[in-house]
Amino acid sequence: MSHSTADKLVKMANQIGMFFAAQRHSDAVAGTAEHLKKFWDPRMRAGIIAHVEHGGEGLDKVPLEAVLKLAGK
Amino acid sequence: MSLVKETDYGTPASKSEKEVTLTIDGVSVTVPEGTSIMRAAMEVGTEIPKLCATDSLKAFGSCRLCVVEIDGRYGTPASCTTPVLPGMSVHTQTPRLKAIRRGVMELYISDHPLDCLTCAANGDCELQTMAGAVGLRDVRYGYDGANHVFARSRKDGAANFEWMPKDESNPYFTYDPSKCIVCNRCVRACEETQGTFALTIDGRGFDSRVSPGMAEAFMESECVSCGACVQACPTATLTEKSVIAIGQPEHSEVTTCAYCGVGCTFKAEMRGEEIVRMVPWKDGKANHGHSCIKGRFAYGYALHKERVTTPMIRDKATDPWRVVSWEEAIAFAADRFKKIIETHGKRSVGVITSSRCSNEETYLVQKLTRAGFGNNNTDTCARVCHSPTGYGLNQAFGTSAGTQDFDSVDDSDVILVIGANPTDAHPVFGSRMKKRLREGAKLIVVDPRRIDLVRSPHIEANHHLALKPGTNVAIVTSLAHVIVKEGLVNEAFVRERCDWDEFQDWAAFVSDDRNSPEEVEKLSGVPAEDIRAAARLYATGGRAAIYYGLGVTEHSQGSTTVMAIANLAMATGNLGRRGVGVNPLRGQNNVQGSCDMGSFPHELPGYRHVSNDAVREAFEQAWGVTLDNEPGLRIPNMFDAAIAGEFRGLYCQGEDILQSDPDTKHVSRALEAMDCVIVQDLFLNETANYAHVFLPGASFLEKDGTFTNAERRIQRIRKVMSPKNGYGDWEITQMLAKAFGLDWNYTHPSEIMDEIARLTPTFKNVSYEKLEKDGSVQWPCNDAAPEGMPIMHIEGFTRGKGKFVITEYVPTDEKTGPRFPLLLTTGRILSQYNVGAQTRRTENSRWHEEDVLEIHPHDAELRGVRDGDWVRIASRAGEITLHAKVTDRVAPGVVYTTFHHPLSQANVVTTDNSDWATNCPEYKVTAVQISPSNGPTEWQEQYREMAENARRVAAE
């Protein structure tokens, strides 16, 4: 995965995380993870998981935890 | 079908529920109170002679041909202006009436040329018909006196100053003043139906003349060429040039406009396979007999000389095209796709359909992907316009669609328009809205630009919130702040219909000081007082309806704004009845349909997620395959994956992604990286410059199918001529599917619709027979709602309780700074459509020859830019050059352009920012710098060369 692709995924995941973090009625991490599962194709999910395995640079807290959840960790 | 002539009842129908019974010529008739005698007579089949009346317009009472006698009343009242009364006894034909009518006709004819045999309206002229009806046999007055008919006096050859030459300035219709009977129908049509007020009657008595603008030519006037006046004209004075060129039609078929999401229906009037004219259909439930310039006149592209009608292939996109047979092209395409799948796996190919394609076509293409390729890589251009609507409304209400029918606007007291420009982008609905506004409804416009609705003849917005692009969420949330803080919430509605806990969380959130108008003023530039006043009006002004467009969706927070809008409607109880609701105005004709048909990579038809086992099983059983349960790639993701080398084959139907998607350079790199790009279109579009296979498509006049408009209305398109390319698009997809080993044997699109109905609960009772019978139906159409559903969520929401979602404002990354200090936003104009592939190939180009950049005088002066200068527009993605138009329609700090022309390449400067939920691109905000320039940029020049090169076809 190239650097710029990872950057893009990080930016998108952060955007999603920000929305769910603002909700008061549901769990932000679960919401973000669910969104990634429902709308990101497997390749993109694999990409962001790989990025987290390499340190997850640039990812905010909520999406980071969501990706870990996706990865089953 | 033979030529359909709709009955003209003379005056509009009365909406009264009270009935009145009277007798006309001894026949008893019962009609609603307020009906005219003329209309009541027509109800029992008695056609009273008339000239100035027609049922699309209010009665005017000027020609006096429609006189009747009524027992017990003196005189001869005009039947068009006289309402029925109980017990009236009316006589439509008496010696006295006959004499009056002949006298009237004689006067008309004495100032009318007698060239009926060679007149374009011959056979379709009400004056001619009426002369026949009243038994006019001779005309006593000659042409020697004053007349409008001859250029020179018949007596002495002197110039006749009463005579006026034809006005041929409009490319689609002619105005011949010598044939005008000054019935005023055109003037009234322009006012009442279209709402443009371009025509007046100049002068009085014998001198009166129809005058566009200030006695200008039509093209110089405010006329928007909607055609309403041409249709209303009873004579040959206003006539379509196509009728003059061809003659009167002999048969007609009802079909649906292939341009915008209003979905106007038309009678395609034909002579053999030649189209004579398109006339808006009176019974069309979306347009009620009105049209705009595009649907009415701009169909010439279907026959344009640049249309390609034979398949072509090439090994590399840099080679010239090779014309081949259908068999060879299909085999070549299937072969390449199979090889890609073998080498790179089943997820390495995908499809994109256009929202211009029919339901049946898009359904087949997504079926090909899912059942043939075995993945979910299917997307539609709705991705780049209304995907946030799908996501947002589904979250809030449980249905990805607008809540009302268009007619609902007739009952609105307050209309809130956000990020939409109905008079340009949805003109026929725009006219409806204007009509309601003239009747007194209040208007709030939220838009960075002063769109026409803000101020136009007889219309003025009560509030125009000219926000900074990108601050929609802040503004809408702030409206909610005022509504909650000032106790304007409809608590009864919320308690009954919505989740009360979620509402309370939401109310606490919006009440926070950071959402107050005073705080939001700082980000949005909208005065706090205006936000407050608008919120109060929306919440307390009666039935309030929201209409929104791409100015809402095409942002990094597009989905959030859609949910904020839904919150606003729920909090004020503006849902579930007439006159209210949340209404997305869809860009293209079939945006709604292509979403319904499962074109999105995460949803099977009917908005059901691919991970839903029960739904997948139903499709697996019907299609005899195993389906992928993982969501596929969305359009922008496809491009990213292509550049990464993991996505290598694309079948693109009817969509010019290179021109319509943001960040053109990124898209072209993605296309270059693919092994096989199949383009199916009418023309060698910009995307085809990078294609390996070109499959020529059929125009909407050449195939059967259905479109679904913005009000969820499913309507037929009907084949009126043979496809120039040999096949309907559904047949082409079927050939490809067969080459992939799928055993498809559809013989007509109706069979595809039957399959859709079988597999999609909301479409269960939809069929071509039903559409034949009822004309159209609004989904859901199933056992619970057998006749469809004009207004949704009447008893409760589809999802159960309405959901309030917290809509935190997150500024876009696209910020102005020293390098790029201005915000560019984009839009569209009336005469052109989307990327212009069709409209540019018609005379519509006369209204909009190029895309220009609108810039505020202040910003222009600062940069030394004058009106008409070339200017360079640079963003972090690229730069282009356009001509500048200095205007205060845009605020300082904001510039605006359209994207209808390929050489201007407006998307070279738009960026890859996108909506967080759906990846809908952020077209509406790009930080740019503007500077004077000498002409097209190097990229624009290079691109032109490349495009010319890529379109080469090898000699036989």
Ligand code: SF4
């Ligand atoms: S074409 Fe439409 S806008 Fe133009 S004058 Fe006629 S009614 Fe008015």
Ligand code: SF4
């Ligand atoms: S142009 Fe046609 S519609 Fe208008 S006043 Fe003359 S005859 Fe009537």
Ligand code: SF4
């Ligand atoms: S473009 Fe839209 S408004 Fe115009 S005729 Fe077609 S459907 Fe109607």
Ligand code: FES
């Ligand atoms: S039709 Fe009634 S006055 Fe003209």
